[in-house]
Amino acid sequence: MSSNSKKIPNIKCNVCHKKINKEQIIDKDFIEIKQYWGYFTSRDQQFLHCIICEECWDRIEEYIETLGGKVDKYRYDMLSGEILGTEKSEIEKVKKQNAKHKNR
Ligand SMILES: [Zn+2]
Numbered sequence: 001m002s003s004n005s006k007k008i009p010n011i012k013c014n015v016c017h018k019k020i021n022k023e024q025i026i027d028k029d030f031i032e033i034k035q036y037w038g039y040f041t042s043r044d045q046q047f048l049h050c051i052i053c054e055e056c057w058d059r060i061e062e063y064i065e066t067l068g069g070k071v072d073k074y075r076y077d078m079l080s081g082e083i084l085g086t087e088k089s090e091i092e093k094v095k096k097q098n099a100k101h102k103n104r
Contacts, residue, residue, distance in 0.1 A: 020053060024054075032052075
Protein backbone atom coordinates (compact mmCIF):
# COMPACT_ATOMS: atom_id res chain seq x y z
CA MET A 1 0.00 0.00 0.00
CA SER A 2 1.45 3.34 -1.08
CA SER A 3 1.56 6.08 1.52
CA ASN A 4 0.78 8.58 -1.26
CA SER A 5 -2.56 7.03 -2.17
CA LYS A 6 -5.22 9.00 -0.35
CA LYS A 7 -8.17 6.75 0.26
CA ILE A 8 -11.56 8.40 -0.21
CA PRO A 9 -13.73 7.30 2.70
CA ASN A 10 -16.89 5.42 1.84
CA ILE A 11 -19.56 7.58 3.42
CA LYS A 12 -23.32 7.71 3.06
CA CYS A 13 -26.06 10.14 3.99
CA ASN A 14 -27.62 9.03 7.27
CA VAL A 15 -31.04 10.18 6.06
CA CYS A 16 -31.45 8.90 2.46
CA HIS A 17 -28.53 6.39 2.51
CA LYS A 18 -27.15 7.74 -0.80
CA LYS A 19 -23.39 7.44 -1.17
CA ILE A 20 -21.48 10.72 -0.85
CA ASN A 21 -19.26 10.68 -3.94
CA LYS A 22 -15.64 11.81 -4.28
CA GLU A 23 -16.55 15.23 -5.75
CA GLN A 24 -19.03 15.90 -2.94
CA ILE A 25 -16.35 15.07 -0.38
CA ILE A 26 -13.79 17.38 -2.05
CA ASP A 27 -16.36 20.18 -2.46
CA LYS A 28 -17.59 19.75 1.15
CA ASP A 29 -21.02 19.17 -0.34
CA PHE A 30 -22.54 17.56 2.76
CA ILE A 31 -22.95 18.20 6.47
CA GLU A 32 -21.16 16.29 9.18
CA ILE A 33 -22.45 16.44 12.74
CA LYS A 34 -20.26 15.20 15.57
CA GLN A 35 -21.25 15.55 19.17
CA TYR A 36 -19.71 14.28 22.37
CA TRP A 37 -22.54 14.61 24.91
CA GLY A 38 -21.41 15.65 28.35
CA TYR A 39 -21.36 13.84 31.64
CA PHE A 40 -24.57 14.91 33.37
CA THR A 41 -26.78 15.18 30.30
CA SER A 42 -29.62 12.77 29.46
CA ARG A 43 -27.25 11.36 26.81
CA ASP A 44 -24.50 10.80 29.33
CA GLN A 45 -21.19 10.41 27.44
CA GLN A 46 -22.82 9.39 24.17
CA PHE A 47 -20.92 10.09 20.93
CA LEU A 48 -23.13 11.06 18.01
CA HIS A 49 -22.02 11.13 14.35
CA CYS A 50 -24.22 11.96 11.36
CA ILE A 51 -23.64 12.70 7.66
CA ILE A 52 -26.36 14.58 5.77
CA CYS A 53 -26.32 15.20 1.98
CA GLU A 54 -27.25 18.64 0.63
CA GLU A 55 -30.71 17.51 -0.56
CA CYS A 56 -31.62 16.10 2.83
CA TRP A 57 -30.15 19.14 4.58
CA ASP A 58 -32.48 21.39 2.54
CA ARG A 59 -35.43 19.42 3.94
CA ILE A 60 -34.07 19.54 7.49
CA GLU A 61 -33.48 23.29 7.23
CA GLU A 62 -37.09 23.75 6.08
CA TYR A 63 -38.23 21.60 9.02
CA ILE A 64 -36.26 23.75 11.47
CA GLU A 65 -38.03 26.80 10.02
CA THR A 66 -41.47 25.15 10.45
CA LEU A 67 -40.54 24.79 14.14
CA GLY A 68 -39.93 28.53 14.27
CA GLY A 69 -36.14 28.15 14.22
CA LYS A 70 -33.53 29.53 11.90
CA VAL A 71 -30.13 28.28 10.75
CA ASP A 72 -27.42 30.94 11.00
CA LYS A 73 -25.61 31.27 7.68
CA TYR A 74 -22.40 33.07 6.85
CA ARG A 75 -20.16 33.46 3.82
CA TYR A 76 -16.60 32.31 4.36
CA ASP A 77 -13.34 32.29 2.47
CA MET A 78 -12.67 28.73 1.27
CA LEU A 79 -8.90 29.16 1.39
CA SER A 80 -8.50 30.72 4.83
CA GLY A 81 -11.73 29.51 6.44
CA GLU A 82 -12.30 33.11 7.57
CA ILE A 83 -15.93 34.13 8.17
CA LEU A 84 -16.69 37.09 5.87
CA GLY A 85 -20.14 38.00 7.15
CA THR A 86 -23.75 36.97 7.15
CA GLU A 87 -25.31 36.08 3.81
CA LYS A 88 -27.48 39.19 4.10
CA SER A 89 -24.56 41.55 4.73
CA GLU A 90 -22.57 39.97 1.89
CA ILE A 91 -25.51 40.42 -0.49
CA GLU A 92 -25.82 44.09 0.59
CA LYS A 93 -22.09 44.60 -0.04
CA VAL A 94 -22.35 43.16 -3.57
CA LYS A 95 -25.44 45.33 -4.28
CA LYS A 96 -23.53 48.45 -3.17
CA GLN A 97 -20.52 47.52 -5.33
CA ASN A 98 -22.80 46.93 -8.34
CA ALA A 99 -24.56 50.27 -7.76
CA LYS A 100 -21.18 52.06 -7.71
CA HIS A 101 -20.24 50.52 -11.05
CA LYS A 102 -23.56 51.55 -12.60
CA ASN A 103 -23.14 55.17 -11.49
CA ARG A 104 -19.75 55.56 -13.22
ZN1 LIG B 1 -29.52 12.40 1.94
